Amino acid sequence: MSTTLIKNIGILQTPVGSHSHAGEEQGENRKLHDAAILIENGLITEITDEGRLPQGASGVDVTIDADYRLVTPGLVDGHTHMVFGGYRQHEIPMKLKGATYLDILRAGGGILDTVRKTREATEEDLVYKTSRFLDEMMGFGVTTCESKSGYGLDFDNEMKMLAVNKKLDERHPMDVVSTFLGPHAIPDEYKGDGDAYIDMVCEKMLPYVKEHDLADYADVFTEDSVFNYDQSRRYLEKAKELGFGLKIHADEIEAIGGSRLAGEIGAASAEHLIVINEEGLQSMAKGGTTAMCLPATSFYLGATFAPARRMIELGIPVATASDFNPGSCPSLNLQFVMNLACIRYRMLPEEVLTAVTINPACAIGRGDRVGTLEVGKQGDLVIWNAPDMEMLCYRFGSNLAAKVIKKGNIIK
Ligand code: NIG
Ligand code: FE
Numbered sequence: 001m002s003t004t005l006i007k008n009i010g011i012l013q014t015p016v017g018s019h020s021h022a023g024e025e026q027g028e029n030r031k032l033h034d035a036a037i038l039i040e041n042g043l044i045t046e047i048t049d050e051g052r053l054p055q056g057a058s059g060v061d062v063t064i065d066a067d068y069r070l071v072t073p074g075l076v077d078g079h080t081h082m083v084f085g086g087y088r089q090h091e092i093p094m095k096l097k098g099a100t101y102l103d104i105l106r107a108g109g110g111i112l113d114t115v116r117k118t119r120e121a122t123e124e125d126l127v128y129k130t131s132r133f134l135d136e137m138m139g140f141g142v143t144t145c146e147s148k149s150g151y152g153l154d155f156d157n158e159m160k161m162l163a164v165n166k167k168l169d170e171r172h173p174m175d176v177v178s179t180f181l182g183p184h185a186i187p188d189e190y191k192g193d194g195d196a197y198i199d200m201v202c203e204k205m206l207p208y209v210k211e212h213d214l215a216d217y218a219d220v221f222t223e224d225s226v227f228n229y230d231q232s233r234r235y236l237e238k239a240k241e242l243g244f245g246l247k248i249h250a251d252e253i254e255a256i257g258g259s260r261l262a263g264e265i266g267a268a269s270a271e272h273l274i275v276i277n278e279e280g281l282q283s284m285a286k287g288g289t290t291a292m293c294l295p296a297t298s299f300y301l302g303a304t305f306a307p308a309r310r311m312i313e314l315g316i317p318v319a320t321a322s323d324f325n326p327g328s329c330p331s332l333n334l335q336f337v338m339n340l341a342c343i344r345y346r347m348l349p350e351e352v353l354t355a356v357t358i359n360p361a362c363a364i365g366r367g368d369r370v371g372t373l374e375v376g377k378q379g380d381l382v383i384w385n386a387p388d389m390e391m392l393c394y395r396f397g398s399n400l401a402a403k404v405i406k407k408g409n410i411i412k
């Protein structure tokens with residue numbers, strides 16, 4: 001039995017509960033002053049404030065002095081494409097000469113370029129490379145993340161990517177939730193025939209993924225020149241029937257009905273939503289779908305920013321994530337995402353904290369275990385080089401995570 005005590009916490013700030021927080025509740029955080037937390041065998045067993053120490057504080061194995069700084073739950077990155085071969089820095093000059101994201105994809109580059117490099121990589125290569133990303137993410141304060149497939153686009157390579165997710169979850173301290181994104185692009189073998197590719201994904205891949213428990217969620221890139229509304233719907237209906245949670249890359253570049261579909265089909269989240277229209281917003285509000293907003297992607301693509309304030313007004317739970325991938329967002333820094341959420345989405349610091357903790361945790365099915373600091377939840381937390389959340393939203397470009405604790409163990 002190992003016990004860890006974190007004492008002298010200046011402000012312990014956390015959302016409360018295991019459910020998604022929408023509307024006014026998005027901005028409701030509990031703030032305890034001069035607090036302490038006791039973690040036993042990886043779980044929080046006591047939280048105190050006003051300088052009182054937990055009853056079990058004597059005889060603990062490890063004591064950490066937070067030095068009167070801010071402590072929050074470990075961050076949750078609810079949307080990443082972190083398993084991939086190669087990089088795509090060669091796209092920078094193309095972009096500077098005016099090529100758009102979809103121009104590059106239509107010319108056989110972009111995602112398809114990463115598919116070629118990912119197919120060449122072995123499972124062990126990918127486990128090694130992605131482990132280093134996980135180390136870096138944890139250094140920024142992330143203790144749980146999601147990871148999508150989608151750079152294999154054939155049976156063997158998609159299953160290889162999902163096996164990487166599984167191994168990382170088992171071997172690395174990070175909790176990794178696996179999402180199947182077989183319909184991420186139309187592979188060369190099915191060029192011009194998205195319907196046939198979706199048929200194959202539904203008949204061969206989805207049942208295998210379910211049977212071998214390789215992913216919790218199924219996702220699709222619903223976009224102009226990629227998968228249309230009908231193809232996305234067919235795929236998601238099959239996934240739902242098999243028992244997957246549902247996600248959609250929707251309204252990233254063109255609004256072709258992805259967010260509307262997300263609400264209609266009861267998706268856990270719709271992601272991107274840069275160009276979402278009122279119909280999509282109303283559908284998501286009705287369907288109880290979380291908006292997984294990705295501001296660093298807007299920043300990197302030079303696009304507009306998702307209407308997060310309108311989403312909060314409509315009672316849609318807002319989460320913000322990195323979208324770390326080699327094309328549209330080559331950054332895994334969730335602190336930068338928090339800065340952008342505040343400055344570009346106009347979200348208040350309390351709303352931002354909810355958007356990087358409990359809301360993404362619920363959107364990846366982990367709200368009962370992580371995302372808040374409460375008795376019974378995992379001892380995942382960050383001690384920040386900051387006195388309050390305002391400082392975290394304000395300073396950008398530096399890493400303010402001083403100490404990162406995962407299940408009571410010091411990671412950083
Ligand atoms: O979420 N847009 C689709 N998928 C990723 C980008 C993948 C890539 O460009 O490699 C995204 O932005
Ligand atoms: Fe993405």
